[in-house]
Amino acid sequence: MAKAVEKWVEEQAALTKPDKIVWIRGNEEEMRGLMEIGMTVEHTGPHQTFRQLNSNIFPNSYLHRSHPNDVARTEQLTFVCHPKKEDAGPNNNWMDPTEAKKLVTALFDGCMKGRTLYVIPYMMGHPDSPYAKPCIQITDSIYVVVSMYIMTRAGERILNTIGDSDNFVRGLHSVGDLDPNRRFIMHFPQENLVMSIGSGYGGNALLGKKCFSLRIASYQGYKEGWLAEHMIVMGIESPDGDKKYILGSFPSACGKTNLAMINPSIPGYKVTTVGDDIAWINVGPDGRLYAINPEAGFFGVAPGTSDNTNLNMMKTLKTGNFYPTLFTNVGLDLSTNSPWWEGLTKEPPSDLLDWQGNPWKPGTNAAHPNARFTASAYNCPLLSPEFDNPRGVPISAILFGGRRSDTVPLVCESLDWAHGVFKASSLGSETTTAAAGAVGVVRRDPMAMLPFCGYNMADYFGHWLNGLKISNPPKIFFVNWFKKDSNGKFMWPGFSDNFRIIKWMLDRVDGKVSAKDTPVGLLPNISDLNLAGLDISEETMNYLFEIKKDEWQREIAGIEEFYSQFGERLPTELRNHLADLKRRMQ
Ligand code: GTP
Ligand code: SPV
Ligand code: MN
Numbered sequence: 001m002a003k004a005v006e007k008w009v010e011e012q013a014a015l016t017k018p019d020k021i022v023w024i025r026g027n028e029e030e031m032r033g034l035m036e037i038g039m040t041v042e043h044t045g046p047h048q049t050f051r052q053l054n055s056n057i058f059p060n061s062y063l064h065r066s067h068p069n070d071v072a073r074t075e076q077l078t079f080v081c082h083p084k085k086e087d088a089g090p091n092n093n094w095m096d097p098t099e100a101k102k103l104v105t106a107l108f109d110g111c112m113k114g115r116t117l118y119v120i121p122y123m124m125g126h127p128d129s130p131y132a133k134p135c136i137q138i139t140d141s142i143y144v145v146v147s148m149y150i151m152t153r154a155g156e157r158i159l160n161t162i163g164d165s166d167n168f169v170r171g172l173h174s175v176g177d178l179d180p181n182r183r184f185i186m187h188f189p190q191e192n193l194v195m196s197i198g199s200g201y202g203g204n205a206l207l208g209k210k211c212f213s214l215r216i217a218s219y220q221g222y223k224e225g226w227l228a229e230h231m232i233v234m235g236i237e238s239p240d241g242d243k244k245y246i247l248g249s250f251p252s253a254c255g256k257t258n259l260a261m262i263n264p265s266i267p268g269y270k271v272t273t274v275g276d277d278i279a280w281i282n283v284g285p286d287g288r289l290y291a292i293n294p295e296a297g298f299f300g301v302a303p304g305t306s307d308n309t310n311l312n313m314m315k316t317l318k319t320g321n322f323y324p325t326l327f328t329n330v331g332l333d334l335s336t337n338s339p340w341w342e343g344l345t346k347e348p349p350s351d352l353l354d355w356q357g358n359p360w361k362p363g364t365n366a367a368h369p370n371a372r373f374t375a376s377a378y379n380c381p382l383l384s385p386e387f388d389n390p391r392g393v394p395i396s397a398i399l400f401g402g403r404r405s406d407t408v409p410l411v412c413e414s415l416d417w418a419h420g421v422f423k424a425s426s427l428g429s430e431t432t433t434a435a436a437g438a439v440g441v442v443r444r445d446p447m448a449m450l451p452f453c454g455y456n457m458a459d460y461f462g463h464w465l466n467g468l469k470i471s472n473p474p475k476i477f478f479v480n481w482f483k484k485d486s487n488g489k490f491m492w493p494g495f496s497d498n499f500r501i502i503k504w505m506l507d508r509v510d511g512k513v514s515a516k517d518t519p520v521g522l523l524p525n526i527s528d529l530n531l532a533g534l535d536i537s538e539e540t541m542n543y544l545f546e547i548k549k550d551e552w553q554r555e556i557a558g559i560e561e562f563y564s565q566f567g568e569r570l571p572t573e574l575r576n577h578l579a580d581l582k583r584r585m586q
Helices: 003-016 028-040 097-108 142-151 157-162 208-224 256-260 307-317 417-425 457-466 495-509 538-544 549-564 572-585
Strands: 020-023 061-064 078-080 116-124 133-139 169-174 184-188 193-197 227-229 231-237 243-249 270-275 279-283 289-292 297-301 325-328 331-333 338-340 372-376 397-401 411-413 428-430 442-444 475-479 515-518 521-524
Touching (some): 003 133, 003 169, 028 142, 097 193, 116 142, 133 142, 133 157, 142 208, 142 297, 142 325, 169 208, 208 227, 208 279, 208 457, 231 256, 231 279, 243 256, 243 289, 270 289, 297 307, 307 372, 397 495, 411 495, 417 457, 417 475, 442 549, 457 572, 475 495, 549 572
Parallel strands (some): 020 116, 061 325, 133 169, 169 193, 243 397, 397 475
Antiparallel strands (some): 116 133, 184 193, 227 279, 231 243, 231 270, 279 289, 297 372, 325 372, 331 338, 411 521
């Protein structure tokens, strides 16, 4: 059984030299055993891997503190290794595959001495889905094993799916010594292989997530005619029973999880969640786009999450079941033994430890700004009945967003598919704490995929333009919830009220309302927006839709600079659209 898997695991064990090899089977007893080990053993730092939290408030929940230098994805240490540098493109760090393997193989050599090597067979996508993909991850971190258990469909049954085939995605992971100087996240898209060492955190270490489901899968999609995207998938049911599904793409820490579980501010509407981070999108026999969420859990930003901003996520976190819920790098309220983070309650609890386990000092972060929870999708009260549908859900609209204090209007519709691709390919967003590095700097983040596209983005844009056989493309919209006034205050209330904008998009899809043509695309007539019960002035609304020439001149310059890196490889169609925008802005 699973000969190719066994052979690959043997080879990795020979390299990493663990004391013990454990094959993850995927049952409750095994999971409980792992939690027990994690609660007693000091694993990768000064703390035990898991600390059980108050099960009356957060059933089956555990606190995990990562190494303080290992709290976010490290894009500068992430490489995409195609044989030719041009195939990785200017958007990726590149190393020659042979060199890259030589470098990390030396680091993997003997790195699991004294440790246990876990083999996790898992599937991205529902095992019955024709779009799902089987994978094997090796890791020496219990935190990673438990996280993969929550985030993917994991267990020994996947070995039967793989059988004797060698058609599975390979992920070799070790926390190594957690030294950032010996930390590398290496992707080999042409070999369906990821090698990651030196980090135990999220997207660096849960190889099914960004490494496979976006970087490797985007390349597979390029070859096979589908898309792997950094997108949420949500269902919306209107009061008259009409059901539609939309995709939403936002850069890291820009509101995907919140939007995927939105509590509609317009009565009578019902939202269901299919996914909050990643969508795999195929063209159906009817020429429409269909999306699945390859994941089975949520790895979401904790700070800012509360009953007011995301009640459905709070309910998810408080629903215990077979799958544990993990809280990584949050504060700890000692009086109740429960997690705390900025924004959870107005006032911090009196007896509070910070994310590193030290007594909290006012003026410092109790939770790390990129503190996260890991929760099973099956605990979400809004989970779509279509979540396990092997074919996915048909898509009526795609929305793209970013974090922009200025320039970009609250909502704007593209003129057609190609214009939408142009706008998405040139999107800018202010950087966040989801990745190590400066925060609040505008960078171009096309389709929210800059850190996640596993090949040259010029080819990726071409794939979006011409690589899909869609006869019935969805409308494409652009949103910005983050415009600020001169005092630096958000002007749009956001969260539940974002539904007012979603409603307008649905009205546009149904052809119920008209829109105004502007140099940047189609804007709503403000009178068509449902703002009932919202305390917002006409002046603010006008400002949210204002297109300022000088801001857009700067925007155009930013796009030109970004595009110039791709040289001749950039599709001419995009260059033409940019020239068009420039002309319209004059
Ligand atoms: P990743 O998991 O990193 O891919 O991020 P995400 O896009 O899922 O981000 P998430 O929904 O967790 O939101 C991140 C931050 O944005 C949180 O601090 C939220 O409180 C904040 N946020 C979300 N929606 C809104 C909004 O409509 N307005 C404002 N002002 N903030 C928002
Ligand atoms: C992101 O950074 O976009 C995330 C978290 O969703 S991570 O899994 O760390 O990539
Ligand atoms: Mn993400």
